[in-house]
Amino acid sequence: MTATELRPRRDPSRATGPRASPALAVRARRARFWVAIGAAVLAAVVIALIVLGSGATGGAALGPDNAEQGGAKAVVQVLRQQGIRVVTTSTLAQTRKAAAVAPDDTTVFVYDASGYLVRSTWKQVAGFGSHTIVANADQTALDVLAPGTQAGAADLKGTLSPSCDLPALAASPKVNGSGVRYTSTTPGAVKCLPAASGGGYGLVQVSRASHLTTVVGTTTALTNASVADDDDSAFALRLLGDSPTLVWYLPSVTDLPAGTGTLASLTPGWVTPSIVLLAAAALAGAVWRGRRLGPLVVENLPVVVRSTETMEGRARLYERNSARMHALDQVRIGTLGRLASQLGLSRNASVDDVVLRSAALLGEDPRRLRSLLVDTEPTDDRMLVSLSDGLRDLERAVARMVRDR
Structure with a gap:
């Protein structure tokens, strides 16, 4: 028998590399679940940020730099091509400064979607420029800028016809009427774009002294999504381009008076859905993987030690x-x-x-x-x-x- 035959044979079934401990393997299996949950939550948050991320720069509704469907970048670019000087502002101080350059030749467009402006602030806005256009105005703004005008409970829908002789509607026999409807008892108020049913109008214009105020409820006609439909483009350009200078004012948190505002008003719109999504994921994980206590079982001790x-x-x-x-x-x-x-x-x-x-x-x-x-x-x-x-x-x-x- 040779020396080679005397050597112990190696069992090929045995692993040659280092073996992981059982405890480490169990921890790895448990970690896979939480890694998968974390990846799913992260993906959901990213999707929510993309879908609901209106807090990004230029992502605000009717934002002059927002190219999404709810923005108004298309209208602003066309106005500038037609020679209108468009100044975008986000604070009251910026708006005051921009309107003070040529107040008699300035139109101020205001869209306060988050309700940052209060009564005293609206009074200041009323003194900027010669023409103030307010989109989707709340009752506080209406009481200051157009007394006697009220917002209706139901929304406007469908396509509307002018029924008035305003220059802004001269070339717009059909306008997208989606938005807020208004009624007015103000003497001399011009009411245009009547609702097909239920009463109310999509546009109300009030003239006081030398200042003109236009309340616009048909804000969908100003967005990128609808500006090319029907006669919305002519309506938007004639309404917003009646002065050489247009100040496009979207109020921000800076305009809140000291000591006012809530957590909801100070946070971007995507924060709440993200928190709800994270809480739902945590609850689902707890229900799925949480320990469940069954009925009590009486067991005899294995041994009694004196x-x-x-x-x-x-x-x-x-x-x-x-x-x-x-x-x-x-x-x-x-x-x-x-x-x-x-x-x-x-x-x-x-x-x-x-x-x-x-x-x-x-x-x-x-x-x-x-x-x-x-x-x-x-x-x-x-x-x-x-x-x-x-x-x-x-x-x-x-x-x-x-x-x-």
């Missing part, structure tokens, strides 16, 4: 390691606690208190009792037993004296 066995086991450990001092300390601690209880001392009483009270009761020398209770160290097993017996006798003597008093 207290004496525990004590004897500890004693054998002390004996095996020659831990005489440690064993004696355990006996002394128990003796001091029982002596303090018998002598009426508190649980926080010191060793000296126990020694002095015991010595006074027994008429013994405190130094001898302290040596027994604390100081003396056993040098062999015989001395350990002797000290243990002394502690027992001391405890019995104290108990007898207390009982006989």
Whole structure:
């Protein structure tokens, strides 16, 4: 038999590389679930940001730089091509400064979608330029800019016809009427674009002194999505281009008065859907993977261990390691606690208190009792037993004296 034949053969079924521990494998399997959940939540948040992300630059509704369907970039670009000077602003101070350059030749377009402007702010807006156009105005803005005008409860829908002779509607026999309807009891108010049913108008124009205010409810006609439909482009360009300068004002959080505003008004629109989505994902994960407690089951203990066995086991450990001092300390601690209880001392009483009270009761020398209770160290097993017996006798003597008093 050759040397090669004498070598042990290698079992090919056995792994040659390092093997992962079972605990590590279990943790890896559990981690896969949470990694998948995290990836799904991240993907959902990204989708929500894309779909609902109106907080991005230029992404606001009727935003002059927003090229999405709800923006108004197309109208603004065409106005600029026709020679209209369009100035975009986002604060009241910027708007005031832009309108002050040529107030008699300036139209101010305002769309306060988030309700940042209050009554006092609208009063300031009313003094900017010669013509103020308000899109989807709330009742606060109407009370200041067009008293006697009210917003209807139902929305406008469908295609509307002018029914008035405003220049802005001269070339627009059909206008997309989606938006807010208004009614007005103001004397001399011009009401255009009547609703097909239910009453109300898509445009109301009020003239006071030398200032003109136009309330526009058909805001869909100004957006990129509808500006090419029907006669919306002519309507948007004639309405917004009646002055050489157009200030396009979208209020922001900066315009809120000090001490006002809520968390909802100060956060972008995508925050709330994202929080709801994260909470739903966390709840789904908890329900799926959470531990479920079933009914209580009564089980018999596998074994009953007597207290004496525990004590004897500890004693054998002390004996095996020659831990005489440690064993004696355990006996002394128990003796001091029982002596303090018998002598009426508190649980926080010191060793000296126990020694002095015991010595006074027994008429013994405190130094001898302290040596027994604390100081003396056993040098062999015989001395350990002797000290243990002394502690027992001391405890019995104290108990007898207390009982006989």
